[in-house]
Amino acid sequence: MGYKLNFSVIWKNLPLLLKGAWLTVEVSTGAILVAILVGIVMGVAKTSRHQFLRFPAAWYVEAFRNTPLLIQIFLIYFGLPQIGLKLSPFMSGFAALVLYTGAYNTEVVRAGLEAIPKGQIEAARSLGFTEIQTIRYVIVPQAFRISLPALSNNFIALLKNSSLVSVIGMVELTFIGNDLTAWTFRAFEVYGAVTVLYLALVFSLSWILAIIERRIRLLI
């Protein structure tokens, strides 16, 4: 093999790679925030007394957790236009990430809500708390604290999963890595650098989440 490693291609294209990393950060942050909302809404629905709320939430969770994210991305991007719903690569990728992670978040929120002993709610109600006050002061602070570590895992998974949206042409770190490889034929160096960037992103996110977890434990 006459291939000589040449890392100058990385230095020359570092701004481009960093831009890709930043796009991954933006997409992941946006998807994390929306997926939290989905998790809360569906998690509350899944613990509801009403069957017409509980059933759809349960099926949503099972459907999205038991199929590959890649198939969901393809189904949304290539399949939905056939029934008249055409989404851009960005919207398709974003929607798939949110729905997939939202399903995992739902389970975490449900577990967090169910971990609170019924007696606490009864005690709050007998102290004269309204239903809203019970939720605000008794349920949410505890459920949030219980859920946070598992939610953190889901967020880190989302950050890594965001690499998959490159296959439908959404521009982020993996997409830029593929592009750069196609121009320069330096697959080893480029994919090596992209891997290092992902590692840095994942470490930074776990570090930030650990700080948030510690703060919240002190706060509540």
Add this chain to the structure above:
Amino acid sequence: MHWDIVTKNLWYLLWGTKSTLQIAGGVLIMGTILGFFLGLLRLSNNPLIGYPTRGVMEVTRGTPLIMQMFFIFFGLPALGLELPKYPAAVLAMTLFAGGNAAEIVRGAIQSLPKGQTEAAKSLGMNYSQTMTFVILPQAVRRMIPPMMGLFTTLIKDTSLAAIIGVFELTRATQETIERTFASFELYLTAAFIYFVICYPLSLLTQQAEKSLHAA
């Protein structure tokens, strides 16, 4: 909607499913073996062994699987290691599974009370005796539910091998769509097939978790 396309090509999709299950199953076995090695090395008291093992685990667990596949399939030929797509995908997935299995092994062993190791040591057992007769029999029980979860993950993640061209369910679906253009029907069918495999597995995993906590 052209559901007749699905019925006509169902055998092809099921052929791909067989390949998916073979890859996921093979990777689970090799990944578990690798995971035991890494997990035990990770717990070594020797920092020269513990830290590098930890590094390997962080890289396999902290980067996207698709990146590992690209690196092995497109990147390694630069070092003279040219792997065909099938072994490349299996190698990447095995490393990925190994890193995750190692974390499961480590977690299960560390969740056991320290007194168990101390008791075994004070009975005069050496390291391998302690592991074989005291620690692992208890730890393996705790590893089973998360390992089942890992198997579900691997079945789903086998779809990524399609991106580098490996034939399995997702690739079979894509090939059928290239011929028939029925992307909605076929991707939905593929999702359904994955669901039919993964949903019972998830239920079994939950069951295993429950019986573990009950014991």
